[in-house]
Amino acid sequence: MRIPIREVSPESGRAEVAGWVHEVRDLGGLAFFLIRDRTGILQVTVPKKKVSEAVLSGMKEVSRESLVRVSGIVKAIDKAPGGRELIPDCFEILSRSGSPLPLDVSEKVPAELDTRLDSRFLDARRPRVTAVFQIRSRVMRTVNEFLFSRGFINITSPKIVAAATEGGTELFPIAYFEKEAFLNQSPQLYKQMMMAAGFEKVFEVGPIFRAEEHNTTKHLNEATSIDIEVSFTDHHGVMSLLEELVVHTYRDVGEHCQGALEALGIDRLPTPKTPFPRLSYGEAIELAAGKTGESIQYGDDIGTAAEKAIGEHMGEHYFIVDWPTAIKPYYAMPYEQDPEISKAFDLMHPRMELSSGAQRVHDHDLLVQQIQSKGLNPENFEFYLEPFRYGMPPHAGWGLGAERLVMTMLSLGNIREAILFPRDRHRLTP
RNA sequence: GCCCAGGUGGUGUAGUGGCCUAUCAUGUCGGCCUGUCACGCCGACGACUCGGAUUCGAAUUCCGACCUGGGCGCCA
Numbered sequence: 001m002r003i004p005i006r007e008v009s010p011e012s013g014r015a016e017v018a019g020w021v022h023e024v025r026d027l028g029g030l031a032f033f034l035i036r037d038r039t040g041i042l043q044v045t046v047p048k049k050k051v052s053e054a055v056l057s058g059m060k061e062v063s064r065e066s067l068v069r070v071s072g073i074v075k076a077i078d079k080a081p082g083g084r085e086l087i088p089d090c091f092e093i094l095s096r097s098g099s100p101l102p103l104d105v106s107e108k109v110p111a112e113l114d115t116r117l118d119s120r121f122l123d124a125r126r127p128r129v130t131a132v133f134q135i136r137s138r139v140m141r142t143v144n145e146f147l148f149s150r151g152f153i154n155i156t157s158p159k160i161v162a163a164a165t166e167g168g169t170e171l172f173p174i175a176y177f178e179k180e181a182f183l184n185q186s187p188q189l190y191k192q193m194m195m196a197a198g199f200e201k202v203f204e205v206g207p208i209f210r211a212e213e214h215n216t217t218k219h220l221n222e223a224t225s226i227d228i229e230v231s232f233t234d235h236h237g238v239m240s241l242l243e244e245l246v247v248h249t250y251r252d253v254g255e256h257c258q259g260a261l262e263a264l265g266i267d268r269l270p271t272p273k274t275p276f277p278r279l280s281y282g283e284a285i286e287l288a289a290g291k292t293g294e295s296i297q298y299g300d301d302i303g304t305a306a307e308k309a310i311g312e313h314m315g316e317h318y319f320i321v322d323w324p325t326a327i328k329p330y331y332a333m334p335y336e337q338d339p340e341i342s343k344a345f346d347l348m349h350p351r352m353e354l355s356s357g358a359q360r361v362h363d364h365d366l367l368v369q370q371i372q373s374k375g376l377n378p379e380n381f382e383f384y385l386e387p388f389r390y391g392m393p394p395h396a397g398w399g400l401g402a403e404r405l406v407m408t409m410l411s412l413g414n415i416r417e418a419i420l421f422p423r424d425r426h427r428l429t430p
Numbered sequence: 431g432c433c434c435a436g437g438u439g440g441u442g443u444a445g446u447g448g449c450c451u452a453u454c455a456u457g458u459c460g461g462c463c464u465g466u467c468a469c470g471c472c473g474a475c476g477a478c479u480c481g482g483a484u485u486c487g488a489a490u491u492c493c494g495a496c497c498u499g500g501g502c503g504c505c506a
Contacts, residue, residue, distance in 0.1 A: 030464035045465080080467080101457080104457075108468055110441080114499080215502090216502085219505075329506045
């Protein structure tokens with residue numbers, strides 16, 4: 001019976017493992033093989049005079065990164081990694097690896113991100129890369145569990161849509177039989193429509209597509225969005241929920257991914273302090289102006305330099321609230337007493353924006369008015385506007401970038417590290 | 431899209447006009463080695479992105495193309 005390498009211990013006596021040949025050190029009469037599976041690395045020690053012909057011929061033929069099945073006696077040895085080693089009586093090659101390898105899995109020689117992504121399957125054999133995606137998997141699981149436990153209904157909205165109705169970002173056009181269609185930039189309109197259906201709390205985790213020609217370490221053209229929408233609440237309600245979700249996720253990863261965190265050199269994952277500070281847009285640009293020396297006009301977007309300056313000052317997760325209505329989407333609810341300001345917010349990590357959300361406009365006529373004031377044509381929004389005529393509850397929601405959440409949590413230098421097969425301005429394969 | 435920096439064995443690099451038959455490491459192959467853990471030692475193999483120009487001579491300078499990294503912009 002094959003067991004995971006992590007579970008191999010001297011107490012088990014005999015063990016059988018299957019894994020890839022990570023490294024070979026042949027000292028002559030004695031050879032060491034490091035065998036790796038997704039749970040760890042085991043030293044297989046071969047005293048050549050004491051093992052069978054079959055073992056000798058197997059080890060002679062094997063190449064690095066070939067897949068082998070090895071079984072034998074486990075011995076406790078202080079000198080070996082993990083305090084144990086396996087002396088094989090069976091050493092079988094299950095699948096040979098070609099040579100040379102496209103990159104060095106053992107990481108003695110580094111490889112550039114581009115080289116790594118070209119051979120992502122091999123790159124992902126590297127323990128640190130495996131660790132990132134084990135943690136990402138845990139994050140996704142936790143997010144789902146958290147939202148289900150709060151009574152959310154999971155929905156799946158279409159990714160192929162008819163028109164670029166939201167404005168803002170560029171969309172990818174696709175051919176849809178005889179019509180033109182687009183890949184959806186966000187589930188925004190659909191999750192709002194489900195508020196009109198009375199679902200009350202919905203969430204969706206799925207891909208979003210943006211055809212921006214950006215070339216940065218924090219943008220992707222296909223990203224994963226964690227989206228929620230909640231009825232009978234306001235922006236404060238969903239901000240609290242977001243804060244709880246982030247903290248819960250950090251704590252959960254800290255508790256359940258110790259091995260993976262260790263592989264990444266993280267001894268202890270600090271849980272963000274709550275409540276996250278709420279900084280108004282006005283305070284934010286004032287702070288940025290003071291730090292950078294550049295004046296920011298009220299109503300300007302917060303650029304990279306400003307965002308960085310504010311992040312360095314805050315040093316932790318924080319919200320920017322009370323944005324000018326003019327620079328937020330039409331569906332963000334303006335304050336009743338001051339319609340120039342909207343009930344919109346961004347959740348910021350010191351390094352970048354993680355999420356943005358708002359209380360939404362639920363009044364049909366106000367929504368039409370806001371669409372017009374953005375220079376858009378309400379006629380193009382008919383399918384979206386219709387639910388607002390038949391009892392739309394007040395509601396609020398947000399969208400959270402899954403890659404950015406993982407990237408900032410693990411201090412990854414490039415968002416491409418947080419997604420298996422990134423799609424960026426230039427990369428369409430693998 | 432703009433700007434900057436790059437493109438040298440499988441991988442990561444050194445090399446700014448002749449000293450390049452191109453450095454080092456890793457890798458691969460062969461040899462030696464019974465406690466390695468970046469094993470060590472000896473030997474071998476393997477590369478200048480493409481096209482044009484300048485020059486007696488180009489990896490090195492210039493022009494163009496393609497590709498890559500980064501910064502900015504754009505981006506609910």
